[in-house]
Amino acid sequence: MAQDIEEQEVIRKNVLSRMKRIEGQIRGIQKMIEDGKECEDILVQVRAVRSALTAASGLILKRYLVRCHGEALDAEGGDSRKVLEKFITVMTNFIDR
Numbered sequence: 001m002a003q004d005i006e007e008q009e010v011i012r013k014n015v016l017s018r019m020k021r022i023e024g025q026i027r028g029i030q031k032m033i034e035d036g037k038e039c040e041d042i043l044v045q046v047r048a049v050r051s052a053l054t055a056a057s058g059l060i061l062k063r064y065l066v067r068c069h070g071e072a073l074d075a076e077g078g079d080s081r082k083v084l085e086k087f088i089t090v091m092t093n094f095i096d097r
Contacts, residue, residue, distance in 0.1 A: 004066055011063045018056040025049045057094070064090065 029045045065087075072083045 004070070008063055008067050011059050011066075015056050015059050015063070018052060018059070022049055022052050022056070025052065061091075061094065 025045060026049060029042060029049070032042050032045065072086060073080065
C-alpha cells in the first residue's frame, strides 16, 4: 500500500511538471501568433503540446487506476462489476471521438 502511495506521488509530481511545461509551450504559441510567425511553425508547436497532453493524460489515467479504481473497489465492498462500469464510463468520456 505504501508503495502505491509513493507511486501516486511520483505520478502527481510528474504530471504537474508536464502541465507547467505545457503552459509554457502554450504561452510560446501565443507569442508566436502575436509576432506573426509562420503558420507551419505554430502548427508544429501545437502538435508538440497535443503530444505532451496525451502523455500527461496517460499518467493521469494510470494514477486513476492505481488510486481511484482501487479505492472504488474498497468502497463498493468488492463489487467489481459496478467499479468496472464506472471505469468504462471514465474511459469512454476520455477517449477522443
